[in-house]
Amino acid sequence: ETGVTQSPTHLIKTRGQQVTLRCSSQSGHNTVSWYQQALGQGPQFIFQYYREEENGRGNFPPRFSGLQFPNYSSELNVNALELDDSALYLCASSLPSRGGTDTQYFGPGTRLTVL
Amino acid sequence: DAKTTQPTSMDCAEGRAANLPCNHSTISGNEYVYWYRQIHSQGPQYIIHGLKNNETNEMASLIITEDRKSSTLILPHATLRDTAVYYCIVRVVNTDKLIFGTGTRLQVFP
Numbered sequence: 001e002t003g004v005t006q007s008p009t010h011l012i013k014t015r016g017q018q019v020t021l022r023c024s025s026q027s028g029h030n031t032v033s034w035y036q037q038a039l040g041q042g043p044q045f046i047f048q049y050y051r052e053e054e055n056g057r058g059n060f061p062p063r064f065s066g067l068q069f070p071n072y073s074s075e076l077n078v079n080a081l082e083l084d085d086s087a088l089y090l091c092a093s094s095l096p097s098r099g100g101t102d103t104q105y106f107g108p109g110t111r112l113t114v115l
Numbered sequence: 116d117a118k119t120t121q122p123t124s125m126d127c128a129e130g131r132a133a134n135l136p137c138n139h140s141t142i143s144g145n146e147y148v149y150w151y152r153q154i155h156s157q158g159p160q161y162i163i164h165g166l167k168n169n170e171t172n173e174m175a176s177l178i179i180t181e182d183r184k185s186s187t188l189i190l191p192h193a194t195l196r197d198t199a200v201y202y203c204i205v206r207v208v209n210t211d212k213l214i215f216g217t218g219t220r221l222q223v224f225p
Binding site: 002004033035041042043044045048055056058088090092096097101102103104105106107108109111 | 147149151156157158159160161164202208209210211212213214215216217218
């Protein structure tokens with residue numbers, strides 16, 4: 001158990017709808033990263049939030065957006081869902097530190113199916 | 116693109132050591148080697164990381180060659196629960212992303 005939780009576990013949406021996925025960080029971690037994992041592939045980086053600001057973004061369109069709250073929990077929002085958005089969505093929390101290493105600890109993921 | 120190369124799949128007998136290789140010939144001096152594993156449909160699990168020295172924890176050992184161009188993850192006594200996809204990743208610490216490749220699918224058999 002990493003202490004990182006995600007909700008919901010599973011979700012079914014139809015094309016064109018919007019979805020919000022949620023993540024609670026491990027206690028003390030101020031950084032959250034989101035990844036998308038399509039079936040049979042490795043996770044791909046979507047973006048990272050550090051102290052409520054976006055801190056890096058992968059090759060995903062603007063309809064993928066996020067938020068981080070003062071308690072460091074986070075949301076991933078996807079607008080105008082497409083069939084190819086069907087995937088396992090993973091969040092990972094970490095604590096960057098000078099002189100240390102910011103190991104990312106993953107939650108169990110949210111399985112999104114777009115019909 | 117991932118900066119590592121791993122075999123697609125490996126088998127290991129239960130109770131034996133599993134040695135998973137990883138090539139990272141273009142690794143930079145400030146990049147660490149991280150290993151994660153992913154059991155079917157679960158979130159990736161952190162295993163171990165290192166810079167240039169060999170590392171050991173309760174899960175595994177990490178052996179990094181002197182030139183740092185390759186490494187080996189060792190599970191000393193593999194069990195059926197170690198069946199998973201193992202990812203080797205190189206990254207600069209305190210940067211944003213992990214770049215996952217296709218990993219090695221390890222099958223532990225009785």
